[in-house]
Amino acid sequence: MILCCGESLIDMLPRETTAGEPAFSPYAGGAVMNTAIALGRLGAPAGYFGGVSDDLFGKILTDTLSASRVDTSLCAFSSRPTTLAFVTLKDGHATYAFYDENTAGRMLSEDDIPALDAGTKALFFGGISLVSEPAADTYAAFCDRAGDRVVMIDPNIRPGFITDEPRYRARLSAMLKRADIVKISDEDMAWLGTSPEALLKDGTALVLVTRGADGVDMHSREGMKTVPAQKVTVVDTVGAGDTFNAGFLAGLDRNDMLSREKLAAAWLDDLVLAAELGVQAAAITVSRAGANPPWEDEL
Template identity: 35%
Template sequence: MDAVRAPVPRRRSAAVRSPVTVIGECVADAFTDAARSGPGELALRVHPGGGPANTAVALARLGTPVRFRGRLSGDVFGRLFRGQLAGSGVDLGGCVAAAEPSTLAVAELDEQGRAAYSFHAEGTADWQWTAAELAAVPADGSVCVHTGSLALARDPGGPAIEEYLAAAAATATVSVDPNVRPLLVDPAVYRERLPRWCERADLLRLSSDDLAVLYPQWSAAEACDRFHEAGAPLVVVTLGAEGALASLRGERIAVEAEPVAVADTVGAGDAFTAGLLHDLGGRGLLGGRLDALTVPEVAAACRFAARVAALTCAVHGPNPPWADRI
């Protein structure tokens, strides 16, 4: 049974930011590099990635205190992840030193800068969460717990994270990004679990690409209505170059994308989520079911998030901006 939510706190002071806990995977994003490839060989550029890790990095660079809960391997990629996260100011005290290898994704970009991935992810560190590992470092003091992506969708760790969310929802705003990856998880698994995620989530952020895989018959507006019915008060569908559609309990907000010369779109959705949470946290609105949230505040937060996403698209790889660039 899900934990009963405590009474929702009113707006907190924005003078001192409260921490956000992010749970999920780190993935080594390896991009093909034709310029450095020779006959009979393929050169790769490797960036630290993974949706939840990207969101944690973006939040920390914006100035939100972040605790990342990941299972980090001791291999060369695990060391790369630790350097990126710690160098961006993310607290890694709750991470597990995993014996399994890191997850690797090989990406090829199309002419619009969108990535198509092949994954090397069987038996890797990110999906092996146990309830005991998650309980070892509680989210005490965090006003928001953000998760999603493969760590939430894959077994055996996904159900353990769901139970963690059920407990955290008593005091923290819960944010979920499904980040659908049909090459690794059957879309039917997402469709089966999404109703449970919506029951636990206060904020559900997904992309139009996610919708196209899971519910091609739904418009973005219809998707918002369906996810509200399942329990999520705030739903945001990012639409790439067309901006985003946000819905607060059925009230719609259309947000334009910021114009930018696109290097690639890797990590843009994760950066958008970080910008949204950072702005809401700065207004003292995180820490409950978003009952105090208004439509104008959602619009302002989405505009800020669109700016963060645009700056991420302007550079190669999942490399979100620091606060002084906003």
């Protein structure tokens, strides 16, 4: 199983009732949850770990995960509320109001970290779940306990969410040093003051720099190789990076490359198929509205 560890939440999206009144409609969301869903739809053995409520919104989350063949048995369930993100649109731009204090996801503790069997090959971390304590510290501790499993991290930094920058930087730095695969953007690297070369020097086996329509640059100790993007008509880019992450991990799993030893010894040409699967899956996601990753038979 590839276990995705991080946030799941409810996006409350603006709608209008049949009577013409303004309303909000709940939709499952969260970057890490999107990655888990994309993995399951691509036929990979996918699991999700996070703090999930037993309220009606938590049921939306677990039902959505299960519908995409994602195992939720390792989740930490509680009666705390679900994180809600109310979205408002003005001139086509979205603004968010988050309700996250004392939620099931936010209050995840180290006592909630599950015991893993040998069937769990990889752990994926990322998103805003790495920002807010205590959950962020819990994910960092889980990363530190990964053992011989592959660890992939997509920091997906959102400076507006960060309230304790020194603590966040220290946490993320430690996690990146443990990561075997880092997917990162130019903006993330600029904010962190790092580079692919610096990440590789710290022990990462592979750095994936996504460049939108220009594809993805794969960096390893061998050098750099670019995998081009696929040309599509873009509807929106919501969930594109999350889908790429899933496609890359699914590709490694398909090609029997999902181990630390094989990644460390791999040539870049050995990893092209995984990157191409990530690019292909992401291209389908951006060609339709919302975070709606493709199913395996759509590829």
